[in-house]
Amino acid sequence: MQWPDLVPVIPELILLVAACVVLLVEPFLKTEDGRGDKTAVIAIALTGLLGALVVSLALVGQDRESFAGMLVLDDWAVFFKVLFAIGAGLVILMSPGYLEAHRRHLGEFYALVLLAVVGMDLMAAARDFILLYVALELMAISSYVLAAFFRYRVRSNESSLKYFLTGSFASAIMLYGISLVYGLAGATGYAAVGQALGGRGGSAGVLLAVFLVAVGLGFKVSAAPFHMWTPDVYQGAPTPIAAFFSVGPKTAAFAAIMAAFIVAFPGAVQEWGVFFIVLSIATMLVGNLYALVQTNVKRMLAYSSIAHAGYLLTGVGAMGWAGNSYPGHGVMVYLAAYTFMNLGAFGLLAYLKTQMPHSFDYSLKQMAGLGRRSPWAAVLLSLFLLSLTGIPGTAGFIGKFYVFSGVVWADLWWLAVIGVLLSVVSAYYYLRVIIYMFFREPEEEYEVREPISGGMAASLAVSAIATVVIGILPSWLWDSVASAFNALFD
């Protein structure tokens, strides 16, 4: 046995050590009132994420593989590692005030977020179905616990249980698909599977295996008809965690789909392309139409995240349909844009809940008068919602533009038309919140706690700046996406 090359996993090792240190430090923190001062664990967690971010950026341009080719370090993996580290950092920054307001500020929270990020990083870096599965489970198990973090609340418990049951069901389906892949190809590495299956992609056994793996990952990205868990899980989970779920695991699952399917199932590209196209149409329809009738903003954002998964899936389907990785470029740009705008939108809900821990229930009518009560919050939320709608000048527009132009490039212009029409529909439910905030009188006065915590402000500011910067200057993002794809497919 050789010593493994550990350079490709340095960011993950840093995160793992940080998580362990958090777990070791947490029980020793005690103050007089018995609740403990969590500044130390927050500092450790943020240092770990910052370390992982800096090391990942330093590893740009490398091309290595390790652990017998199970995982690689290339620009593709680095892109997602950076994205996950930033996303998790924003979530951790917005959490302390929120958890404090609910009197449940425990250090384990940060350790679990870090461990989930390790899983997500490995999902993006994996080039082997076994490692993909293990990484997915690491991410998922941390997520189940995070969903139940307010364990004395029925809704939080319900959220976790639903996530656990549907998630483990999806994992089992995916594992069954992987075992079929192994039975047919005699290998689990993406490239080896692709070589072994080669041209006989169209056979029934291969199609069944591809279908099962796609369904398992479809659950994770909450593609309709596997989306049922999403609204309940997001609504019941603590808001910063709902923010984390809506961007982290989803992005990781998209990274895995794009890295695995083109390389491992080249003989069945048309078939899985059509499968994802059908999923994308169903997902866009379900997400947008259900979001129209929601009166709870948090639940509306959950359905909107389903709709966004639908837009992203059009790009994935186009990759398969054209048998080319080019439409994936847009998907990756969209994933980066989506991370910031969605974290910002959920983060503002977390902020409002922190302001009014007892009275705020995320309902639409409580958004009335926000424009006068806290103008900054209302302006920022408007920015994020406009970006989610896809108004030019924001990150959301850039993401949609690149995804749909990739779809058109693959000669699926009708699919792009469906996507654009449904984005127009989505304007109704996003703009409705803005109208409530600025043009409706509040029905009652609320007791508001100020001021905003520094971490929350920083998290929202970074999300807002990134949303605007990606919206105005997208070329650097496009360049890094292009180099990531070159690393993956050359």
Place this chain on the structure above:
Amino acid sequence: MVNPAIDLVIQLGIMFAIGAAMAMAFISISHLLSPRSTNPNKSEPYECGVVPKSDARAPFNVHYYLVAVLFVLFDLEAVFIYPWAVSLRTLGTPALAEMFVFIAILLVGYVYAWKKGVFEWE
């Protein structure tokens, strides 16, 4: 000559049919031939010969679950160590180092559980 794959299916089918027939036969024969005795004690749950006292679904102290979960964790640790010990000579030094990492991670959990008071019984 039958196609070998179809031949295999036929053989498997015959085996399944015989297996199912035997299972059904045993159950129906014992149902038809066995002596019957009706005694109210027969319908009571069997608890090692002792007369049952109360419902089995009694609430337990949640502490038992924590200890049980930790037991499973550390039990599995031993399960992983056995095959490692058997093949350590062929795997060499990297495997030795990896086992130390594995145990160190478990130790983190152990210290955490200890400080959280999982092992304290009041």
